[in-house]
Amino acid sequence: MSSEGSPEAARPSNFIRDIIIADIAAGKNDGRVHTRFPPEPNGYLHIGHAKSICLNFGLASEFNGKCNLRFDDTNPSKEETEFVNSIMEDVRWLGFEWDALFYASDYFDQLYAWAVQLIKSGNAYVCDLTSDQVRATRGTTTEPGTASPYRDRTIEENLDLFGRMRAGEFPDGTRTLRTKIDMTSPNFNMRDPVMYRILHAHHHRTGDKWCIYPMYDYTHGESDSIEGITHSICTLEFEDHRPLYDWYVENLGIHHPQQIEFDRLNVSNTLLSKRKLLLLVQKGLVSGWDDPRMPTLSGLRRRGYTPEALRTFCANVGVSKTNGVIELGLLEHFLREDLNKRALRAMAILDPLKIVITNYPADLTEPMEAVNNPADESAGTRTVPFSQVIYIENDDFREVPPKKYYRLSPGTEVRLRYAYFITCQAVIKNEAGEIVEIHCTYDPASRGGNSPDGRKVKSTIHWVSAAHGVQIEARLYDQLLLETTGDETADSDFTSQLNPQSLVIPPNAIAEPSVATAAPGTKYQFERVGYFTVDPDSTPEKPVFNRTVQLRDTWAKIDKAQQP
């Protein structure tokens, strides 16, 4: 009686999971699992963070452990409360709740005390070198660094100077507290790394209490240690920092969490550099951090992505140490899979072509019954008004149909979804030779779209009654960057790589009346067009829809392949 797990429950194995399983088996940390998600509040979370969030929270819940949210707020010049709030909102939106909330700044006093301890044990010293001088004496990849002339100050002098640094006696940049490790280490991180720098800056939480701030390397391991973290999961670029992480917790003699590095998430056609995203916002090239074209969680949310789709995606991309790029198509696959289950169906026309049904009574309106979601019977049905003049999608008519074109063309018969079979009788053009409307006849026996005598049509197309349809603003999004790779373009000119078509709003879009009053966030599948989500800008007078993702389009592929 083995129960079949759902696809999402079948967790792909990964090396971090294996480490944890082995640790539990070995009784390490008394079998405890405690992780943490440690963002710096200097920007909005993006899809890359989602992988880390899902990993940390997912591992904790899988092994009955805990996961903290901790803000790594050691650099006040970049951090803001706005960002901490958005990060909390986004983590919750993704579907996770932290066991405890901390800030690295909670530990500033403890960190200071430990720094004093390291000075007293002869492991740290105050250095008067400027940052340029430090750089010049750090050595190169092939040459060792040289010792700072201040390296052998007495403990008393170091204590005195460090105290005065804290007291605000020295201007920014004039001194640092450095760890005395090894200037000849092949690992630059071990060449007497800076622990504290002087920064007379207002901190979003500690205000003006401090004018010296601890560096990431000095802060992170100890913060993990204080919280009893067992597995400190971070991205690959911190591999070279691990010896230093280990050095601090060992020399302080405190709980030693294990740092494990995994590969950062990269998605094709997607910009995931926080700094570049910041630039887009600052330059006004997007409407904000939650612009639906942004890969931020708030942007994806507004665009219509669901947390479920994001979680399934993260669970399926794998965790390894390879620097890979996931195809955007995989994300879109899981998105469509989820949206297909939950989105209400409706009919909307992005690029309308007028159809007059010449044998249909001009004064008649019929309510046609349409199903709300074929994937979910409980979603029920609705009624869509039908009348003599309707709009169809311009793409659904060709005066000269190419091979394999099944839709409307002169003389052909198609089904109007949930309505009638119609046959194209005439193409009406203006003096310029442009098509202005199509005249069709309908078969009254085909009401509801049912084949009256068993005859087949090759195509079913969607429609909106001209007299009843509502004007909508449909915001059609495409990738933000022209190039196929995301982060490689030099920062200086990556903005020139922006896709001018990343947002297109067709001028005459129209939808069936039922969608007009939907609340922001409501998800629709406009049949045969794509998935759309009601934007917060929406009003009953002017409904606004964001195209979340297109439907797969086999015809577009055939059509393209047929082009000369």
Place this chain on the structure above:
RNA sequence: UCCCUGGUCGUCUAAUGGUAGGACAGCGGCCUUUGACGCCGUGAACAGUGGUUCGAAUCCAUUCCGGGGAGCCA
């Protein structure tokens, strides 16, 4: 050049010395009142070279290729 780290279908990933599997993408078909969804089928990979072994994607050596590293950023 030095240190760290990694190379498995187009992409991502599994295998833990014993039949190279899955997902997405592709292709072909079935189904269809969405050219959607679904279903079925199919092509496609162990970076190279030596070695150890009855047996190597897996262990060893070496070559090649990629990623990261010299912030008082995280």
